Amino acid sequence: MGEMNIASTSRGNAHATMEDVAKLAGVSLKSVSRVINAEPHVSAKLRAKVEAAIAELNYVPDTAARSLAGSRAFIVGLLFDNPSPNYTMNIQKGVYETCRDQQHHLRIDNIDSTVPAEKFEAQLAAMVRNSRCDGFVLTPPLTDNVVLLDFLDRSGIRYVRIAPDIQPDRSPGVCIDDAAAAAAAARHLWELGHRRFAVVRGPASHGAAGRRRQGFIDELHRLGAENPIIEAEGNFSFESGIAAGAKVLAATPRPTAIFAANDDSAAGVMVACSQAGLKVPNDVSVCGFDDSWVAKSVWPYLTTVYQPIEEMGRAAAALLLRRDEPDNVLHELDFSLVVRASTAPPPQ
Incomplete structure (x- = not known):
């Protein structure tokens, strides 16, 4: 894949140099270099002086030159x-x-x-x-x-x-803490009165997906869940959510609440509910994970766990x-x- 040229997004002064920054800040060229390269043990006072000079001159460091000057590629x-x-x-x-x-x-x-x-x-x-x-x-x-x-x-x-x-x-x-986050979703559904649950899992290779599944199930058991928890394989995708949703909705008795390991698959579950002639949340409650843009692009809007991606x-x-x-x-x-x-x- 390609590179994003960070410097090209700034309107820098093409004529300003590191020497100009050093002169304006009243510091050495080495001090300017240390600030630009985010080196440790730079005092707050020195950093502030150099950054003020950079802002005044609208100076943009040349990443190519910085790379040639040392072992870093930037x-x-x-x-x-x-x-x-x-x-x-x-x-x-x-x-x-x-x-x-x-x-x-x-x-x-x-x-x-x-x-x-x-x-x-x-x-x-x-x-x-x-x-x-x-x-x-x-x-x-x-x-x-x-x-x-x-x-x-x-x-x-x-x-x-x-x-x-x-x-x-x-x-x-x-x-x-993926397990604790999924446990919060389980408590929410339990407190609403649900007792028949299903889980749409994420990919087996994705460690966080496994922690979410386990956290949700463990919390239901801690709360006293007695009915079997229905599970279906998902792949963190919208399409896998449709297939997994159809599978868990075909169970007898049908679950009244479904937890999906991410929002994409939860949106797929909502489609599966519609295909089965069921309304969300009147017939089935659906909960996702991530709080992505998907959560507010479906109707009704999706209850979900927010993680700061x-x-x-x-x-x-x-x-x-x-x-x-x-x-x-x-x-x-x-x-x-x-x-x-x-x-x-x-x-x-």
């Missing part, structure tokens, strides 16, 4: 293998914003992790050979792909993972660009349950 790689367009779009937006703020380019690659390991490694080698990056932001399910992680570690390439499931201390990462992208890129080595810890962000019109008490 390019962040973002890797996808995810069927949800909403998720990829929002992660991309968050990572891009951090790149823009820190004067970096963004390179986006979509790689197929379902191919045999040997072919997958060949893809990775070609990608690294053809694009020099300072590191990669990994999104699920690549987050938990051991072949990819081993390849990056062997190559000495830094990476930050979003929502990792395996070996959480292997790299820096950002996440939410853009913020996760911003935070992951910021961790990657830290010059001091970040600890290999997970940074957990907040979630919330957004109640809309797709859930209601069950029919009597």
Whole structure:
């Protein structure tokens, strides 16, 4: 895939130089370089002086020259293998914003992790050979792909993972508590009076999908659910939601509440309800996960779990660009349950 030229989006003064910035700020050229390159241990006073001079001159750093001057490429790689367009779009937006703020380019690659390991490694080698990056932001399910992680570690390439499931201390990462978020959805449906439930799962390779399923089911059991919980395989896509919805609605007795592991598949479930002659939420309540644009493009509007996808992208890129080595810890962000019109008490 191509690169986004961050610098080209700014209306910089083509005649201003780093020397002009240094002169206006009354500091050395080295000090200007340290601020522009986001190096650690720069005082707030120095940073403020340099940034004020940059703003006054409308100076845009030359990322190509910066790359030649040192070992950094000033390019962040973002890797996808995810069927949800909403998720990829929002992660991309968050990572891009951090790149823009820190004067970096963004390179986006979509790689197929379902191919045999040997072919997958060949893809990775070609990608690294053809694009020099300072590191990669990994999104699920690549987050938990051991072949990819081993390849990056062997190559000495830094990476930050979003929502990792395996070996959480292997790299820096950002996440939410998916199990607790799905448990909140389960409590909401239970408190409305539902006692017959179904779950539309996400891809087996997606660790967060498994945590959501388990969190939802565990919470129902804790609340005292006695009826079997019907399950169907989903793939985080609208089409898979239609197929899974048709399957769970064919069960006897029919569930009165369906939890889908993301909004795309929840929207598909709502279509399956319509095809079966059922109304949402009069006959069946439907709950999703993500609070994407999809949640308010269906009718009735979708009850769902909000996860800060853009913020996760911003935070992951910021961790990657830290010059001091970040600890290999997970940074957990907040979630919330957004109640809309797709859930209601069950029919009597």
